[in-house]
Amino acid sequence: KVLILDFGSQYTQLIARRVRELNIYSEIHPFNKIPKNVSEYKAVILSGSPMSVRSVEAFHPDLAEIRAKKPLLAVCYGAQYLAHFSGGEVAPSDTREYGRAHLSYVKEGETFFKNIQKGSQVWMSHSDTIKSLPENGELLASTEDVKNAAYKIKGEETYAIQFHPEVYHTTDGKQLLENFLIHIAKLNPDWTPDSFVEETVAKLQAQIRNDKVVLGLSGGVDSSVAAMLLHKAIGENLYCIFVNNGLLRKNEYTDVLEQYKGMGLNVKGVDASARFLDALAGISDPELKRKAIGRVFIEVFDDEAQQIQDVKWLAQGTIYPDIIESVSATGGPSVTIKSHHNVGGLPDFMKLKIAEPLKALFKDEVRRVGASMGMDKALLGRHPFPGPGLAIRILGDITPEKVRLLQEVDAVFINGLKNAGLYDKVWQAGAILLPVNSVGVMGDERTYEKCVALRAVESTDGMTADWVNLPYEFLQKTSNDIINKVKGVNRVVYDISSKPPATIEWE
Ligand code: XMP
The missing domain is CATH 3.30.300.10 (GMP Synthetase; Chain A, domain 3)
Known part of the structure; x- marks a missing residue:
């Protein structure tokens, strides 16, 4: 697997996605929380950042366990970080280096630039520039405006690029990541939806054994795919609850409930519309609406879960972006905009163990996993719909x-x-x-x-x-x-x- 250290760039998630598109598993961690088991990661990528390496509060992680010990790719801030703190020079650039650029020089015979030619389009987004390379740095590529657009460190498998390989506008970005991960770091591209289903079902069986699990279905892709994985793993011991909060789309409650039953899921429908609408009466503030809905949902769900004897686990359709957002909110380098309540929304008194079989996946990966289990295309292709439903699409009181x-x-x-x-x-x-x-x-x-x-x-x-x-x-x-x-x-x-x-x- 690949470790991506996040310095707060808007594009960090995209790096993870591009890596996974190569069928290689990747994880994002904040730069200041390098995982203890760092030896289990075969390669490391440093992300970009809104920060300047020249500022006093510049992010300065300790890379002792990483640098020169395993293949390292430093992107944008990462590239400047390596230069600035290892004998190179980073300075504000004279011109804004933002947007499309083309490689005007590419060093011949480098595996890192295999199948990437001079002229290839890259995406720049930075205001500092690398004036001189760090110790043992060797120039690999330039653009018209940016001489040090890519370099490596001699004697290490350390590569650095000023441009963003993860964004769509970098035409050969995927090839570059492939060169680094598969040809240099020698990772195996064997992480596929089928292998994910197989591994996850086995893991869930080993973890849950004969315990009972309760899961709240929402009608959305994530909870439905999570339910199918658990259904495959533990069958009738999975108890699904589908709550009508009165804020669903027209006919959605009855239609979706039928569909779940058709899939063989053990599902109970609970119509709590009145309870939700009562709790929302007179509330206009968006965050208060979210909080009221979150609270009532937990009450309703808890009432229902209590009725299942000996239930030990709560399963959730949490996906990777939910996790990253909440990581960011608690110490990572980026900020939270809205309070989503699918993460950490569980009251302590429920005292259930948590199973989150999708917590490592992005949305499109969840869809592919669902498809590999033969789930209905229309269900998998459903548009995302927010947990608070129509409540946050009715401006003002409800x-x-x-x-x-x-x-x-x-x-x-x-x-x-x-x-x-x-x-x-x-x-x-x-x-x-x-x-x-x-x-x-x-x-x-x-x-x-x-x-x-x-x-x-x-x-x-x-x-x-x-x-x-x-x-x-x-x-x-x-x-x-x-x-x-x-x-x-x-x-x-x-x-x-x-x-x-x-x-x-x-x-
Ligand atoms: P925003 O409005 O933040 O939405 O651009 C991004 C995506 O998240 C969905 N969304 C939510 N989903 N609970 C959810 O489960 C929420 O509280 C919530 N708020 C927004 C939104 O529909 C879009 O897909």
Whole structure:
């Protein structure tokens, strides 16, 4: 496996994903928490960072167990870090080095640059530049503006690059990672969905034995795939609970419950809509909404779990980005934007052991694992949907009538996407009910009704997202359908903000 030390770059997760796309397992750890079992990692990658190595508070990890002991790839900040603290020189650059660049020099015969030619496009994103290489540094590549774009340290398997191999715009980034990991570090590309299922099922069986496990299904991909893995491992000893919080999509509760039963899962549906809506009455603040929903969910879930005799384990569909975000929140180098409640949301009094079979996977990997177990494509292809559901898409306070209205709008939009063959081209879509009324005219009547916003984004992991350029004809038809079919809405707008600086959900 590969260790990625995170210095807080926006791109660190992408490094992990690119490595895994090569069928090599990788883990991210904060730079200041190098795992004790570092000897088990076959190679190490240092990430970029918003920090400058010249600042007094520059991140300065102790690499004694790593440097010259195993293959090391230093990216961006990592490359500057190696230079700055080992006899090289890093200084502010005269020009902004941000965006596309092309390799103008590549040293011949280097395995590190195997199959990568002069002219190859790379992505730069830094304001400091490496003026001179560290001790024993040997130049491997340059661009027009950046002389020291790549170097190695003689006598070590240490490589450093100023550009970002993990971003899409670095055309040969994947090849470069392959060169480093497979040809230099000699890692085996044997980490596949099938091998993951096989290993995980065996691990779960050994861990859980004949104990009973309870799992909360959400209708989403993660909890469903987690359930199938456990079902494969322990069969009827898995007790699934599917809670209707009254904030799901139209008909979702009944449809999804049926689907779970069809998959052979031992699942109990609990309709707690009224309890959730009561707890939310009068609350407008996004974080308070999240907290109220989290609290009621735990109460409802606990009531149900108590009814399963001798249950010893709680299984969760936690995935890797959830873990990284919460690591960051507790001492890592980046900040938290919203309080998601799938991690650490368990009250101590439940005293259950935790099983999280997907905690090492990214979303797309979860989908591939589901597919390798033969799960329904439509279920695996479902758009992500937030735990607090429509509550964070109804701006302002929540009433049953607003929920119903938004469910109708959302259904028109989502079914429209499906009918137009656009659903699978979009990573996530939904409608937002705005707390404004506006004037309209229908027939000869004046109306003064609600406005809804439609949101559709492209993303790979929800960390960054671009709004989708949906065809005008589709938007036109959808707007018409919504206003004609959903009484109470007279205006539809389309959200054209990307993340960052916006977020996907409005709250
Ligand atoms: P944001 O709005 O932060 O959303 O750009 C990123 C992704 O996370 C989903 N999301 C949540 N999921 N509980 C969840 O399980 C939450 O509290 C929550 N808030 C946002 C959002 O739908 C998007 O996919």
